[in-house]
Amino acid sequence: NAGVTQTPKFQVLKTGQSMTLQCAQDMNHNSMYWYRQDPGMGLRLIYYSASEGTTDKGEVPNGYNVSRLNKREFSLRLESAAPSQTSVYFCASRGGPYNSPLHFGNGTRLTVT
Amino acid sequence: AQSVSQHNHHVILSEAASLELGCNYSYGGTVNLFWYVQYPGQHLQLLLKYFSGDPLVKGIKGFEAEFIKSKFSFNLRKPSVQWSDTAEYFCAVNAGGYQKVTFGTGTKLQVIP
Numbered sequence: 001n002a003g004v005t006q007t008p009k010f011q012v013l014k015t016g017q018s019m020t021l022q023c024a025q026d027m028n029h030n031s032m033y034w035y036r037q038d039p040g041m042g043l044r045l046i047y048y049s050a051s052e053g054t055t056d057k058g059e060v061p062n063g064y065n066v067s068r069l070n071k072r073e074f075s076l077r078l079e080s081a082a083p084s085q086t087s088v089y090f091c092a093s094r095g096g097p098y099n100s101p102l103h104f105g106n107g108t109r110l111t112v113t
Numbered sequence: 114a115q116s117v118s119q120h121n122h123h124v125i126l127s128e129a130a131s132l133e134l135g136c137n138y139s140y141g142g143t144v145n146l147f148w149y150v151q152y153p154g155q156h157l158q159l160l161l162k163y164f165s166g167d168p169l170v171k172g173i174k175g176f177e178a179e180f181i182k183s184k185f186s187f188n189l190r191k192p193s194v195q196w197s198d199t200a201e202y203f204c205a206v207n208a209g210g211y212q213k214v215t216f217g218t219g220t221k222l223q224v225i226p
Contacts, residue, residue: 098164102149
């Protein structure tokens, strides 16, 4: 079982460049999430999708867009990268009721110079 | 809006010492509470969760947590830590009936042999 797969694992961008982080899960989960992790700030929710066809803003959505392409895939796009977006990005998914745990991918380490 | 506070940012213990990490949340209604662990270089994994019933929940690797509703707290405990418990620990909450999951800023635990 692959679980939650994120690509790429590492990326370096220049300020102003764009890119899309990909996330796919094979657990038939309804909900998917994008978090960023920064030292001393924990995980902050960027966007989430409670079900296929819906997306909602989290705590830090500015500078990002998302697409829930289908039930399996949830992508995160940076239209014009900024150094403040240097971070580790984690995708997660959750199936079942609201007390179900999140299943995380291995993360994407993004550096914006 | 739901939020989570973890007041201990960095804890250093000797092996066999007892551990208690604080977690307080703010939300007036029903909540689902989680503790996750992140070992160096890895993604987050679930330690334990609470959603109803016995307020003392037991998780993996000898960890337990107690939900005290009157104090809005969900502290993590372990009677005797091991070097292998060195990791970062995150408390998380989601309000009952909602898919949004909010994390605390994390506590780094360093266990000295």
